[in-house]
Amino acid sequence: MSMRFAQWASLSPWSIVSFSVGSLKQILTNGYALIPLVYTGWQQGFNSPWVLLVGLGVILITLTYASLQWARYRYRLSDAKLGIRQGLVFKRAHEIPLNKIQNVRLEQPLYFRPLGLYSLVVETAGSKQDEAVLAAVNYRQAMLLKKQLFPSQAIKDNSESIEGHNEAVQADRQTIAVNTDQSGRRGEGLVVAKDLKALLIFGLYQNNLIWLSLISGSIIGQVDWESLGQNSLVQGVWHWYQANVATGLVYQILAILAVLALLALLLSLISIASAVLKYYPYRLSLRQGTLHRTGGILAKQQDALRLHRVQLVRFEQPAIGRLIGRWTVHFEQVKGNEIEQLSKRHLLIPSMTQAEIPQAFKRLDNLAAKANALPTGYQGIDIGWFWRRAALLVLLPIVITSIVGINPFTKLLAGFTLVALIGLYLNYRQWGYHLEGDDCWIHTGALGQTWRLVPLSKTQDICISQTPGQRRKSLANLHLGLASGPLVIPYIPLKEARLIAETALNLTRQDPKNWI
Numbered sequence: 332m333s334m335r336f337a338q339w340a341s342l343s344p345w346s347i348v349s350f351s352v353g354s355l356k357q358i359l360t361n362g363y364a365l366i367p368l369v370y371t372g373w374q375q376g377f378n379s380p381w382v383l384l385v386g387l388g389v390i391l392i393t394l395t396y397a398s399l400q401w402a403r404y405r406y407r408l409s410d411a412k413l414g415i416r417q418g419l420v421f422k423r424a425h426e427i428p429l430n431k432i433q434n435v436r437l438e439q440p441l442y443f444r445p446l447g448l449y450s451l452v453v454e455t456a457g458s459k460q461d462e463a464v465l466a467a468v469n470y471r472q473a474m475l476l477k478k479q480l481f482p483s484q485a486i487k488d489n490s491e492s493i494e495g496h497n498e499a500v501q502a503d504r505q506t507i508a509v510n511t512d513q514s515g516r517r518g519e520g521l522v523v524a525k526d527l528k529a530l531l532i533f534g535l536y537q538n539n540l541i542w543l544s545l546i547s548g549s550i551i552g553q554v555d556w557e558s559l560g561q562n563s564l565v566q567g568v569w570h571w572y573q574a575n576v577a578t579g580l581v582y583q584i585l586a587i588l589a590v591l592a593l594l595a596l597l598l599s600l601i602s603i604a605s606a607v608l609k610y611y612p613y614r615l616s617l618r619q620g621t622l623h624r625t626g627g628i629l630a631k632q633q634d635a636l637r638l639h640r641v642q643l644v645r646f647e648q649p650a651i652g653r654l655i656g657r658w659t660v661h662f663e664q665v666k667g668n669e670i671e672q673l674s675k676r677h678l679l680i681p682s683m684t685q686a687e688i689p690q691a692f693k694r695l696d697n698l699a700a701k702a703n704a705l706p707t708g709y710q711g712i713d714i715g716w717f718w719r720r721a722a723l724l725v726l727l728p729i730v731i732t733s734i735v736g737i738n739p740f741t742k743l744l745a746g747f748t749l750v751a752l753i754g755l756y757l758n759y760r761q762w763g764y765h766l767e768g769d770d771c772w773i774h775t776g777a778l779g780q781t782w783r784l785v786p787l788s789k790t791q792d793i794c795i796s797q798t799p800g801q802r803r804k805s806l807a808n809l810h811l812g813l814a815s816g817p818l819v820i821p822y823i824p825l826k827e828a829r830l831i832a833e834t835a836l837n838l839t840r841q842d843p844k845n846w847i
Contacts, residue, residue, distance in 0.1 A: 339405045339416070342467055346404070348442055349450060349466035350397035358389075406465060408479050413453065415463050427463065431455050433640050433664050434678070435480050437473055437633035444631070449473045453480060477635070522622070523680050523691050525613035533610075533681035534603030536652035537659060595651075606681065615680060620697040622662070624678055636678045638697035640664055642789050642815035646688070646705060650778035658683045660691075663815040699786035702770045706782070709763035709774045713806050713822040717759040724751055764820050764831075769838055771811075771831055773820060787835035789813055795828050811835070 396419075405416040413427040434454040443449065451473050453463040465476065525533075576582045613626045617638075624634040645661040652658065660680040680691065685705060692703035728748045732741045757777040765772040773783040792812035801807055801822065809820040809828040820828070 339407045339414075342401060342404055342406075342465065343448070344401065344467075345443075345446060345448055346466035347394070347397045347401045349440070349464075350400045351393050352440070352442065354393050354396060406463065408476075413463060413480060427453065427455055429480060432480055433636070435477050435635045437477060437635075439627075439631035441629045443467065451476055451480075520618075521614065521616050522694050523613070523615040523683075523687070525610070525680075525682055527607065527611060529682040530606050530611050530613060531603055532655065532657055533659070534606030535599050536649050536655065536657055537602060537606065537681070610681060613681065615691075617694055622678065622695075634678050636662060636664070638695055639699065641698060641700075642813050643786075644698075644700055644784040646782040646784070648776075648780050653779055656684055658685065658688065660688070665814040699788055700770045700784045701786075702767050702772070702784060706765045706767065706772050706774075709765045709772065710823075710827070711763040712759070712820070713804070713824075714759065715800065715804065715806065716762070716822040717756060719800075720755055721752055724748055724755065762821070764823065764827075766827075766831060766834070769834065771834075773818060783818065785811060785813065785818065787831070788838040790835045790839060793832045793835055795825075795832060797825070 399419050400417070403417055403419060403422075407414045411429050413429065413432075414424070415427070416422070416424045432453055432455055434452075436452040436454065438450045438452060439448070440450065446467075448467045448469060451465040451468060453465075468476065572586070576586045608628045609630075609632075610626045611628055614624070616623045616625075620638050622634075622636045622638060624632070624636075626632060641662045642665065643663040645663055647659045647661060648657070660683055662678045683691070689704040692698070695703075725748060728741065728744045731744060735741060754777055758775070761774060761776040761780055763774045765774070769787050771785045771787055773785060775781050775783075790811050790813060792810075794810040794812075796808045796810065797806070805825045806822050807825045807828040809823060809831060811818045811820075811831075820831075
C-alpha cells in the first residue's frame with residue numbers, strides 16, 4: 332500500500348461543484364410532479380419577483396451546503412481498507428474492505444471536462460447508494476486510486492495523460508490478437524464495440540419514458556381544445572380524415588396504428604438521444620478477469636466489474652427489439668448495489684444481435700455461467716398456472732355483472748378483463764426453463780422476451796414448494812435464491828425441479844469460494 336494515501340486526505344475544492352450539482356439534481360429528481368403545477372401557475376400569471384429571490388436563495392443555500400460537505404469530507408487508504416469520514420450534523424465514519432468492492436467507476440461530468448478532473452465512484456455489495464464518491468481528482472490520481480482499490484485490474488502507467496488514455500481505448504480494437512498471444516488469455520482485449528448506428532437502434536427499442544407521458548398528459552390538460560378546434564389547419568386535417576379515412580373500418584384501424592407508431596417514435600427521441608450521449612463511443616474490454624466499459628459524450632464514464640462478481644446474466648428483448656432482432660445484455664450483481672437502482676447504471680451491452688452474443692461470451696472465461704449462446708427452445712410450464720390466475724380474473728366481472736346487471740361500466744370491465752386474460756396467456760406461453768450443464772436458463776415475457784442465465788453455483792438457497800393441486804399432478808414451484816434476488820420457476824414437473832435443485836446443491840456443497 333502506497334504511503335501516499337496512509338494519512339487522511341481531503342478532496343479538491345473543485346469538488347464543491349460536484350456536491351452542488353448532486354444536491355440540485357436530487358431536488359429536480361424529486362420534483363417531476365411539480366412540472367405541471369409550475370406550468371399551470373405560470374400560464375395563470377405567476378410572475379412574482381419572489382420567484383427570482385427564491386431561486387437565488389436556493390442556489391446560495393446549495394453552495395453553502397456543498398462547501399460544508401467538502402470541508403468535512405476525508406478519506407484514506409490503509410490496511411486494505413478505504414476509510415471515509417463525512418457529515419455535517421450527523422457525522423458518519425465507515426471503512427470499506429477492498430476485497431468487498433464490486434465495482435469502481437470513473438466518470439467525467441461535463442462540468443469537470445474543461446478542468447481535466449474526474450469522479451471516482453466505489454460500489455459494494457448490498458448498498459443502495461454509492462459507498463464512496465471521490466470527486467474532482469485528476470487523471471493520474473484517479474488511476475492510482477483505482478489501482479489501489481481494484482488491484483485485479485490491469486492499470487497502465489499512472490503517469491499517462493488523458494490523451495494517452497483515450498489512445499489506449501482506441502488501440503484496443505487494433506491489438507486484440509496481440510493481447511491474446513502475449514497474455515495467453517483467450518478473452519483479453521476488446522470484447523464488444525458499438526457504433527453510432529447501434530446506439531441509435533438501442534435508444535429506439537429501449538424506450539422507458541412512461542413518466543414523460545404522465546407529465547405530458549397533465550400539460551395537455553391545460554390546452555384550450557375549443558380554440559384549437561377552430562384552427563384552419565386542424566379543420567383541414569379533420570375534413571381530410573372524414574373524406575378519406577372515416578369511410579372504412581380498415582382505414583380507421585390503419586390510421587390509429589400510424590398515429591400510435593408516430594407517438595412511440597416521438598417518445599423515443601429522448602431515449603435515443605440519452606443512449607447516444609451516455610454510451611457513445613461504447614467500448615467493453617476485458618483485462619485480467621475484469622470488464623471495463625468506457626463511453627459517454629457529455630459525461631465520460633469508465634465502469635469496472637470483476638466477472639466473478641456477476642450473479643446473473645439477463646438477456647432482454649423488448650417488443651420493438653424483438654421485431655428488429657436486437658438484445659440488451661445486463662450483468663446483474665448483488666441486489667441493493669447502486670447500479671441496480673433507478674439510475675439504471677447496469678453494466679450492460681446494448682444492441683446485440685443473436686449472432687454477436689456467442690462471439691462476445693466466448694471471451695468471458697471467468698464468468699460463473701459457462702453457457703455462451705441463447706437456447707433455441709425451452710420447456711414450458713404447466714397450463715395450471717394460467718387457469719388458476721384466469722379464474723380469479725374472470726370472477727370479479729361475473730360477480731359485479733350478476734349484481735348490477737349489464738351496463739356500460741360492466742361492459743368496460745369485461746373489456747379490460749379480456750385484455751388482461753390475453754396478456755396473462757401470452758405470459759404463460761413464454762414462461763419456461765432450460766437446463767444446460769451447470770447453468771439454468773429461465774425464459775419469460777409477453778410481447779417481448781427475457782432470458783435469465785443462472786449459474787447454479789451462485790445459488791444461496793433452494794426451495795421446492797407444492798400446492799395440493801400441484802401435488803396431485805406431480806408439479807412444483809422451484810425457488811432459487813441468488814444474491815441478485817430470488818427467482819421462481821412455477822408449475823414444472825417435480826422430477827425436473829429436483830434435478831435442478833440437486834445440481835445446484837452438488838455444485839455448492841463442497842465449494843469453498845465466496846458466492847459474491
